[in-house]
Amino acid sequence: MQLIDGAQAIAGDLPRSATTVLEVPMEAGESLGSGIHRLSALQRVHGLVADALEAHHAAAPDEAVLTIGGDCGIALAPIAHAAQRAPGLAVVWIDAHPDLNSPASSPSGAFAGMVLRAVIGDGDPGLSLPAGTIAADRVVVGGARSFDDPELDVVAERGISALTVEALRDTEALADAVLATGAEAVYVHVDIDALDPAEIAGNAHPEPFGVTVAELTAAVSALRARVPLVGASLAGYSPASLDAATDDLGAILRVIGALA
DSSP, X not given: OHHHHHHHHHHHTSXXXXXXXXXXXXXXXXXXXXXXXXXXXXXXXXXXXXXXHXXXXXXXXTOOEEEEOSSGGGGHHHHHHHHHHSTTOEEEEEOSSOOOOOTTTOSSOOGGGTHHHHHTTOSOGXXXXXXXXSOGGGEEEESOOOOOHHHHHHHHHHTOEEEOHHHHTSTTHHHHHHHHTTOSOEEEEEEGGGBOTTTOSOBSSOOSSOBOHHHHHHHHHHHHHHSOEEEEEEEXXXXXXXXXXXXXXXXXXXXXXXXO
């Protein structure tokens, strides 16, 4: 429920005419033997987001869309949509955790920790992009500092670029890494837990020694100046209450400003 409160708090500070709110089904859903908790419900949400993106694209074909969650699962449909518009797309994944587990390796069974693995076409067929949609060597993970061993193996074996928090402090490093993939367009996903806990209170999975808002926004702005942005997402905002959300919204709106 805290993720819902976070998304609603952010929506309240966005232009209403430019914001589409999707009602997420509340039923628990079934794993369907996949090893992913609530898979059937996640599939429904994925379909709702994909339909909303198609409708927006039909009305405004040249506009990039910022999708706000919820957890990181919100990024899967927008990345698929962006890949249709920009073949050879690079994906930047800015997150304290790389989300590269599979259903077999996940310690929790939560899809949020498997999303990037699904993006590169190596997830459960029920909730994964087709292999080849996003090449692993066109993925750049930024600011991750909590890897499970299977995730480290995927990074090494699949040629995924990983920039440390220290590397991101070089304003041009993110853009350099994306351009080195050969991509001509980029999608950027940001999980709030990439930020240092001192920067934001509404963080359900805080990891110490993260980037600051200023460092993150500078890196994203420099990236956008050099590579066309075709879509973005923001996830993981989890305030203790709607009232508490007001304390963080200034920082979050700065991140949104860099993405949008």
